[in-house]
Amino acid sequence: TNVDKSKRAVDSKKFEFPEFCPECGSKLQRLEGEANHYCLNYNGCKPQIIGRIQHYISRKALDIEGLGGETVTLLVNASLVQDPADLYTLNIEDILPLDRMAQKSAENLILGIEASKQIPFERVLFGLGIRYVGETVAKTLAKHYKSISALSEATVENLEAVDEIGIKIAESVYAFFRNDNSIRLVSRLYSYGLQLELSKAALANQTSILAGDRIVVSGVFEKVSRSELKKLIDANGGKVVSSISAKTTYLVAGANMGPSKRQKAEDLGIPILTEQSFLDKL
Ligand SMILES: [Zn+2]
Incomplete structure (x- = not known):
């Protein structure tokens, strides 16, 4: 049977990317290593x-x-x-x-x-809209580099060495701080007095007592709320993880903790700390 060429031409057209931005008319560019085409008309689209x-x-x-x-x-x-x-x-x-x-x-x-x-530095950093830098990544970067000037000088290798930062994020952050539009944006925000470094209070409360610890928090607490407890872990260099595994350092157990969680911790030999014994560590 003959292939209906005219029909196929119409069908295959569907898969062609538009050449120009439908909004501003500038030529779309395909970024290296990406399938999508982007409009790079930063200041005019x-x-x-x-x-x-x-x-x-x-x-x-x-x-x-x-x-x-x-x-x-x-x-x-x-x-x-x-x-x-x-x-x-x-x-x-x-x-x-x-x-x-x-x-x-x-x-x-x-x-x-x-x-x-x-508004604190990590939220300003999130607000800059750097590709792949969501709320959590912004927090991680703010905590690690402590200021936008330190972050802007980081190499791709240096960024990639930060816990949870992969090559895609590292390259995106590196490129952002080498783009004229973003350099201008950051320096203007700086001149208007935005928080582009961690505050003294945030720095003062930070320690590395829990560095490397992966901590599960479960149950209801008396002295601090659960979210305060998580903030304390974060501020002291630990990492809050949601489920118990062999990699968990310990479990901080409050009242009414689910019996299956306790069982799992016991099975894996993960230490179980009370609220007080955890707070005593800090
Ligand atoms: Zn456009």
């Missing part, structure tokens, strides 16, 4: 600009009160903002003319932007 700022202000990043995703779109469309750092140049007179922007909400927005200068 509106959905990218809006997305970057929306990520920056999101709850787990800078969490700017009084600024929602729709307002970001208005700000970008009015050419008031095209980079997260531009937020810090806004004043009330700039934003009052925006659609449905009352005096009170304009004031709140400016206050919210100002307050974001106190």
